[in-house]
Structure formats: C-alpha cells, structure tokens
Amino acid sequence: MRYILLNPGPVSLSERVRKAAVSQDLCHREPEFFKLQDRVRSALLEVYGCDPAGWAAVLLGGSGTTALESMLASLLPRDARLLVIENGVYGERISRIADIHGIEHQTLEHPWTDAIDYAKLGPLLAGGSFSHLAAVHHETTTGRLNDIDRLAELCEQHGVELLLDAVSSFGAEAIPFESPALLACAVTANKCLHGIPGMCFVVCRRSALKKAADPPRSLYLHLPLWAEKQDSRTTPFTPPVNAMLALNAALQELALSGGWQGRHAHYSHLAGQVKRVLTRAGVEPLLSPGESSCVLNAYRLPKGKTYELIHDGLKQRGFVIYAGQGSLAAEMFRISTMGDISNYDMERLLAALQAVFSG
Numbered sequence: 001m002r003y004i005l006l007n008p009g010p011v012s013l014s015e016r017v018r019k020a021a022v023s024q025d026l027c028h029r030e031p032e033f034f035k036l037q038d039r040v041r042s043a044l045l046e047v048y049g050c051d052p053a054g055w056a057a058v059l060l061g062g063s064g065t066t067a068l069e070s071m072l073a074s075l076l077p078r079d080a081r082l083l084v085i086e087n088g089v090y091g092e093r094i095s096r097i098a099d100i101h102g103i104e105h106q107t108l109e110h111p112w113t114d115a116i117d118y119a120k121l122g123p124l125l126a127g128g129s130f131s132h133l134a135a136v137h138h139e140t141t142t143g144r145l146n147d148i149d150r151l152a153e154l155c156e157q158h159g160v161e162l163l164l165d166a167v168s169s170f171g172a173e174a175i176p177f178e179s180p181a182l183l184a185c186a187v188t189a190n191k192c193l194h195g196i197p198g199m200c201f202v203v204c205r206r207s208a209l210k211k212a213a214d215p216p217r218s219l220y221l222h223l224p225l226w227a228e229k230q231d232s233r234t235t236p237f238t239p240p241v242n243a244m245l246a247l248n249a250a251l252q253e254l255a256l257s258g259g260w261q262g263r264h265a266h267y268s269h270l271a272g273q274v275k276r277v278l279t280r281a282g283v284e285p286l287l288s289p290g291e292s293s294c295v296l297n298a299y300r301l302p303k304g305k306t307y308e309l310i311h312d313g314l315k316q317r318g319f320v321i322y323a324g325q326g327s328l329a330a331e332m333f334r335i336s337t338m339g340d341i342s343n344y345d346m347e348r349l350l351a352a353l354q355a356v357f358s359g
C-alpha cells in the first residue's frame with residue numbers, strides 16, 4: 001500500500017524526485033558531482049533571492065538537527081552572548097545544543113501553546129547583554145508560525161544578530177532575508193523542499209562564516225570548512241550524493257510550481273480543505289486562525305476518540321498523521337499537507353477524515 005505522509009517530513013515524494021535519487025552513481029571527487037553541488041547551492045539561494053555575493057548555502061550530510069547544531073556550534077563566536085526563545089520542542093532543542101557545546105546562554109521560556117511574549121523580549125534585548133538571538137520560525141510542536149519579521153525588527157533595533165531554525169518553513173513561508181539582523185537559517189531537504197532525508201544546509205551571510213567560532217567547536221559541524229571546500233568545488237567529507245540528486249530535482253519542481261509563494265498558496269489551500277472538513281465534524285484547531293503556519297495544523301482530540309483510533313483509522317485508508325509531542329500527546333494530533341499530494345489524494349483524504357471523525 002502506498003501511504004500518503006501527512007507527518008511533518010519526510011514527505012510523499014514525486015516520481016521525479018524519487019527517480020532522481022537513484023538515477024546515477026556519482027563519485028564525489030569527480031566534476032559531475034561538483035556541477036551538481038554548484039547547481040544545488042545556487043538554486044537554494046535563488047529560493048529567496050539571496051545575493052550570492054553576500055550569502056552562502058552550505059550543504060552537509062544529516063537531518064535538520066545537524067543543520068541546527070552546525071549553525072549554532074560554528075556561527076556563534078567564542079564570546080557570543082546568546083538568548084534562546086523557547087515555545088516548543090525545537091526551541092528547547094536549541095538550548096540543549098548550546099548546553100552541550102558549552103555556549104553560554106539565557107532562555108526566554110514560554111508554555112508550548114503560547115506566542116512569543118514581545119513585551120518581555122523587547123526589554124531583554126534592549127538591556128544590551130546579548131549579541132545573538134536564536135529562535136524557531138515555524139514551531140512544528142504546535143504548528144505556530146512565530147512572528148519572525150517582528151523578531152528581526154527588534155534585533156535590528158538593538159544590534160543583535162538572529163539565528164533561525166527554518167527547518168519546517170524554508171520553501172513555504174516568508175523569511176526576511178533582507179533584514180540586516182538575519183545571520184543564518186538552518187534547513188533540511190525533506191520538509192517543504194520535498195527532497196529525501198539525509199541532507200541539510202545552512203543559508204548564512206558570508207560575513208558570519210568569517211566571524212565563526214575560533215577555535216572550532218566541532219570538526220564535522222564547522223560550517224566554514226564545508227563552505228571553503230564547496231566554494232573551491234570540492235567537499236571535505238563524503239556527501240549524501242543521492243539526497244543531493246533528489247534535492248536538485250525537488251528544487252526544479254519548486255521553481256516550476258511558483259517558488260515558495262506558489263508552495264505557500266498550495267499548502268494553504270490544502271490545509272484549508274482539511275480544516276473545513278474537521279471543523280464540520282466538531283474537531284477544533286489548537287491555535288486561533290492566523291497563528292498557524294501553512295505547513296502544519298494541530299487539532300484537539302475530540303472527546304471519546306483516542307489518537308490511536310484516529311491514527312489507525314486513517315492509516316487503514318492510506319494516510320499517516322502525526323501525534324502531539326510530550327505533554328501534548330494526550331490532547332492533540334497534527335496534520336501536515338507538505339509533499340506531493342494530488343487532487344485525487346486530497347479527495348480520498350477528505351472522505352477518510354469524514355469517515356473516521358463521524359464514525
């Protein structure tokens with residue numbers, strides 16, 4: 001049975017991307033590979049129109065967390081004073097990474113269901129004790145899209161540099177690359193970009209690579225090493241060549257489907273269809289309208305229905321949804337509409353939701 005994945009990555013692949021992944025055997029020390037690497041790096045910058053003179057897309061092997069850890073461990077100088085915003089699992093992960101690498105930091109904690117408290121954040125940044133702010137753009141824990149324009153503006157005002165976990169938003173949501181405060185974004189291939197797992201990247205200002213941690217905090221995760229080698233058309237370590245072949249095809253598909261704006265409109269349309277069916281069946285969204293990303297929505301489990309019942313009912317019909325994380329597991333479930341989902345798949349999904357929730 002072919003399952004349609006409605007979890008927040010990995011996603012259902014298009015035939016083109018799936019085939020591209022196994023289309024050739026590539027040696028990573030041959031010109032064919034370097035051409036592919038160049039193409040993927042420039043296509044990634046083109047997604048948001050980042051000028052290659054000032055920005056670099058640095059590719060590396062690993063999941064989204066690898067990108068996040070490499071961004072924090074290498075782009076925070078040794079004397080950085082970091083503030084971390086937490087309103088979900090992924091904000092807390094940033095603090096955990098900082099702990100492990102001995103990066104001094106303070107946290108602005110929120111309950112997982114809350115928006116960022118700007119009334120608290122403003123004075124904290126104005127205090128002048130922080131050089132860097134790390135935050136999650138789309139907090140996949142709840143589907144909340146944190147207001148990143150406002151964050152970037154505050155950072156600009158107070159001369160603070162912004163490091164962003166854009167793992168589940170890059171390719172589908174607006175990101176303020178024009179803000180001088182935005183230093184870097186950590187991203188993975190297998191969420192909104194529709195590639196296969198195994199490859200991730202950091203889009204960062206070239207100036208940030210020059211001011212990176214010295215001495216390095218890690219061998220593999222040190223972005224300046226990857227950037228220097230990739231700029232000179234080589235690679236420090238064996239890259240995930242198949243994931244790169246797939247991402248190359250996926251980026252071509254993204255461009256053909258209207259870029260991030262086209263994907264934003266498409267995801268919003270699909271999520272709206274799901275929301276209408278669920279609301280009619282009495283299932284309530286966790287967040288108020290306007291708070292969620294277009295990528296993923298969280299819903300409260302209706303009375304009398306367990307997550308297992310809903311999950312299994314949908315899986316029998318060919319769809320995989322996602323449970324809540326941690327303490328939210330008993331209260332909610334999540335549906336993402338990323339990936340290659342056809343109109344026919346959507347028709348079947350809406351019918352399956354109706355059957356499972358009204359049954």
Ligand SMILES: *Cc1c(COP(=O)(O)O)cnc(C)c1O
Nearest residue numbers: 063064065090138140165167168
């Ligand atoms: C998926 C995700 C990650 C990284 O998860 P991996 O399992 O390491 O790929 C990080 N941040 C956010 C916001 C995510 O959605």
